[in-house]
Amino acid sequence: MSEHTIKATGRSVEGKGASRRLRREGAIPAIIYGGNAEPQLVQLDQEKIWLAQQNEWFYSSILNLEVDGKAESVILRDIQRHPYKQVIMHLDFQRIDQNQALRTEVPLHFINEEISPAGKSAEVIVMKELNQVEVSCLPKDLPENIVVDLANLELGDIIHLSQLQLPEGVEIPALALGPDQDIAVVVARKGRTGGGAEDEEGSEDAEGESAGE
Structure with missing residues (x-):
């Protein structure tokens, strides 16, 4: 720290x-x-x-x-x-009492997205659902940020709170409240590609209406 x-x-x-x-x-x-x-x-x-x-x-x-x-x-x-x-x-x-645990928000740092299978694909959208997370720890253990390594992220992958690599002595209090609190931090989903046949037909219809006017 x-x-x-x-x-x-x-x-x-x-x-x-x-x-x-x-x-x-x-x-x-x-x-x-x-x-x-x-x-x-x-x-x-x-x-x-x-x-x-x-x-x-x-x-x-x-x-x-x-x-x-x-x-x-x-x-x-x-x-x-x-x-x-x-x-x-x-x-x-x-x-701050150095001998008493504190709870505070810590920012998330996402790394290696550009070299991941998901990051390299133009058809995949990497959604970052959180940019910070509340942690509990002694003051001496408080990290300035928590690193989220996306190097192996692929289409369909979801990284949850419980999968974050926390420094020693650091906990996420929300996880003690039950599995429903283990929310998604990152989601890699398929994005829209566009340019399909329906788009072409719509474009032609629009041109025809314009010509009719």
């Missing part, structure tokens, strides 16, 4: 008016909660966090959040963006 550090400063003033002022000054209002400590109001640099949030690790990694020089292990729980401006409105961070 890679370590990513972001910096923040404490703030004492809260409320909508104070938050608006922070945003005008290029800062993001945020809160840290959880653990054995009281919730803490902080602010972060808008420009630096806007760049950081373009990376997967910002959403799926344990972050080393330095508040006025004091570091805490946290995970992002919520991000609020402006509906049309490139502005982050608010962030929620949760403190």
Whole structure:
């Protein structure tokens, strides 16, 4: 697990008016909660966090959040963006207990589709039904992503949640709820080829109607 550090400063003033002022000054209002400590109001640099949030690790990694020089292990729980401006409105961070399992979403990385039998066939559509999955693990075992190798994928194949290769210490909680939760992650199905006789007849009919007009 890679370590990513972001910096923040404490703030004492809260409320909508104070938050608006922070945003005008290029800062993001945020809160840290959880653990054995009281919730803490902080602010972060808008420009630096806007760049950081373009990376997967910002959403799926344990972050080393330095508040006025004091570091805490946290995970992002919520991000609020402006509906049309490139502005982050608010962030929620949760403190992490290194000895307690956490549940969070982890992105899926699909590899080798282009060399698979399904990927090489123009008649096969590879449907990716999920792009992330919820996992449970200790913070030290949290992966930044889970790799799904499609090298052997063929027409008609289905890869289910239970077939994902998980790192040691990582589980998918949904699978404990029963077989109906073992949903498809990837499906390789036959696509439409088009250009058949019906298409040609339809084209001829359309041309005839156009000529009649």
